[in-house]
Amino acid sequence: MEKDLVEYIVKSLVDDPSQVNVNVVEGEKSTILELRVASEDIGKVIGKHGRIAKAIRTVLQAATAKTGKHTVLEILD
Template sequence: MEKDLVEYIVKSLVDDPSSVQVNVIEGEKSTILELRVAPDDIGKVIGKHGRIAKAIRTVLQAATAKSGKRTVLEILD
């Protein structure tokens, strides 16, 4: 569910949606989502002063709040 949410949000932001990749790493108490996008689209995902990245993380936290697990979004370049 988290993976689909992040993919949907990021694909609507970038110029090259086919290059969006989300890798899920499950842990006991947390889930790590590794996000990769085209090099030209990194700025669009992070935003000025990290505002867009922070907004995506906030939506992700709200969506996973009931599960009790912590979800972390890492944007890889």
């Protein structure tokens, strides 16, 4: 569910949605979502002063609050 949510949000932001890739790494108490986008789209995902990335992380935390697991979004180059 978290993966689909992040993919949906990011694909609507970038110019090349086919390059969006979300890898899920499950841990005992947390889940890490590794996000990769095309190099020219990285700025669109992070935003000025990281505002867009922070907003995506906030929505992700709200969506996963009931599960009790901590979810982390990592944006990789």
